[in-house]
Amino acid sequence: MLTTALYSAGASLPLVAGALVGVRWTPPKRVVAAALAFAAGALIISASFELFEPAYESGGAGRSALSFLAGAAVFVAADTYLDQRTAGNAAGLALLAGVTLDGIPENTALGVSLNDSASVALLVAVFASNFPEALGGARAMIDRGRSRRFTILLWTAAAVLLAAAVFAGKYLFVNASDQALSYPLAFAGGAVLASVVDTLAPEAFGEGGPTIALASAAGFVLGFVLSL
Numbered sequence: 001m002l003t004t005a006l007y008s009a010g011a012s013l014p015l016v017a018g019a020l021v022g023v024r025w026t027p028p029k030r031v032v033a034a035a036l037a038f039a040a041g042a043l044i045i046s047a048s049f050e051l052f053e054p055a056y057e058s059g060g061a062g063r064s065a066l067s068f069l070a071g072a073a074v075f076v077a078a079d080t081y082l083d084q085r086t087a088g089n090a091a092g093l094a095l096l097a098g099v100t101l102d103g104i105p106e107n108t109a110l111g112v113s114l115n116d117s118a119s120v121a122l123l124v125a126v127f128a129s130n131f132p133e134a135l136g137g138a139r140a141m142i143d144r145g146r147s148r149r150f151t152i153l154l155w156t157a158a159a160v161l162l163a164a165a166v167f168a169g170k171y172l173f174v175n176a177s178d179q180a181l182s183y184p185l186a187f188a189g190g191a192v193l194a195s196v197v198d199t200l201a202p203e204a205f206g207e208g209g210p211t212i213a214l215a216s217a218a219g220f221v222l223g224f225v226l227s228l
Contacts, residue, residue, distance in 0.1 A: 004166065007123055008163040010123050010126075010127055011106070011110055011127065012159040012162045014131035015130050015133075015134040015158055015159040016152070016159050018130065018136075018155070019134045019137075019152050019156070021135050022136065023139070023151050023152060024148075026139055027135055027139065030207065030208050030212075032132050032135065032207060033203070033212050035132035036204040037201070037213070037215035038218055039125060039128035039129035039200060040204060040216050040219065042128055042129075043106070043125045043193075043195075043223075044196060044220060044223070045121060045219075045223030046121050046125045047190075047192040047193045050122045051113075051189030052068060054116060054181075055067065055181075056186075060182075066186075067184075067186035067190070068187070068189055070190065071105065071189060071190025071194070074187075075101070076194055079101055079198055082101060099158060100162070101195070102129070102133070102199055103126070103130065106122070106192055106195075107162045107163070107165035107166045107169065108166070108169035109184070109188030109189070109192065110126060110169060111168060111171075112169040112173050114169070121223050121224075121227040124222070124223070129200060138152075141154075
C-alpha cells in the first residue's frame with residue numbers, strides 16, 4: 001500500500017505543483033518545450049522496455065502486438081473526439097482533457113507495473129511530462145482570464161483522478177497472472193506512444209524548434225539507464 005501511495009503521489013502531485021507555479025509565473029516557451037521533449041524521450045523508453053517488453057515476454061507477439069495497437073487506436077480515437085468537442089475552449093476543458101487523456105494510460109500502467117517490478121523509469125517519465133504540462137496549461141488559463149482559485153482546483157481534480165488511476169492499475173490486476181498482465185501493459189504502452197507522437201513531441205517541436213531534439217535524446221538516455 002505504501003509503495004502504491006508513493007508512486008501515486010509521485011505521478012499526480014506534479015500536476016498540482018505545476019499549476020501552483022504556473023498561476024504565478026510565465027515560463028519561457030523554450031523551457032517548457034525542453035521539458036516536454038525530455039519527457040517524450042523518457043516515455044518512449046518506458047513504453048518500450050517497461051510496458052511492451054514484459055508484455056511481449058509474458059503474452060507473446062500476437063497478444064502484445066494486438067493490445068499495443070488497440071491502446072494506440074483508443075487514444076487516437078478519444079483524442080480526436082475530445083479535440084472536436086472542446087474546440088474553442090482552450091482555456092479550460094480542452095487543456096484538462098488533453099492532460100487527463102495522456103495521464104490515465106500512463107498512470108494506470110504505472111499501477112500495473114507495481115504488481116511485477118515497480119518501474120522507476122516510468123515514474124520519472126510520468127513526473128517529467130505532468131509538471132511542464134500543468135505549468136504551461138495553468139499559465140494559459142490565467143492568461144485567458146481564469147481565476148487562480150479555479151485553475152488550481154481544476155488541476156488538483158485532474159491530479160486526484162490520475163492518482164486513482166495508479167491504484168486502479170495496481171489493485172484491479174493484483175492477482176493477475178503474468179499473461180493476463182500482458183494485456184494492460186501492452187495496451188498502455190500503445191496509448192503512451194500515441195500520446196508522445198500526437199501530443200508531447202509536436203507541442204515541444206512547435207515551441208522549441210529542431211534543437212529541442214537534444215532534450216528528447218537526454219530523456220531517452222536517462223530513461224534507458226533507469227530501466228536497466
